[in-house]
Amino acid sequence: MTGALQAQTALHGAVWAALGTVLDPELDEPLTDLGFVSHCGVSDSGSVTVRLRLPTYFCAPNFAFLMVADAYDAVTAVPGVRSVDVQLLDHFASDVINNGVAQQKGFVQSFEGEAVQELHSLRADFLRRAVLAGTDRVCRSLRVPPDSLVGMTLGEIAPSADLSRLRARRQALGLPCTDQDPLLIDPADGTAIPAMDLRRHLGLARVTRVSQEANSGVCRGMLRVRYSSSEEDS
Helix, strand or coil, X not given: CCHHHHHHHHHHHHHHHHHCCCEECCCCEEHHHHCCEEEEEECCCCEEEEEECCCCCCCCHHHHHHHHHHHHHHHHCCCCCCEEEEEECCXXXXXXXXXXXXXXXXXXXXXXXXXXXXXXXXXXHHHHHHHHHHHHHHHHHHCCCHHHHCCCEHHHCCCCHHHHHHHHHHHHHCCCCCCCCECCECCCCCCECCHHHHHHXXXXXXXXXXXXXXXXXXXXXXXXXXXXXXXXXX
């Protein structure tokens, strides 16, 4: 393998890794794991083309905009990338979204006359749900009496992928996430959950996780059905 080809292969790997940090905001899973990245190409000059697809033609445009914009930002930040072309395919608002992201307009300007605010609050809402779902995953793995979770700190929990994921979501919201901080917090303000609210909080966390995972399964199935014919042809 020549040096130029090695560099191109390495850049492709870095771009793919960057796309792996981009999440579906509702499902809290990477686009690469969900199958939402249908194409990722890197030229020898550092030009990158990315094509995204979603489970249905009518996926919410605000969700879609977040994913396309995040993918664009993630790939643009990769060292060695000279130009980026990220496009969403087969979506009723793909032209508006693709043009808006390419021109860095933002959601309101892209959907002028239709959108009234940017998507920061929406992103925060989904991150709070991700914190709840992540809390349930971590708590279920501990296999301890629920009452013992009150006052438990993040530093008392053995390292795991679920714990790292929970810490990352809390950090993204600006919530406490050091070893000394409590495991159980209100995702709205970061305050510790008191014993009197333990059962309600754990129940809400469990329902949030189950709903998130159920939606993920539905979306994966719909995507598989939607694109099964074209993938078999190719």
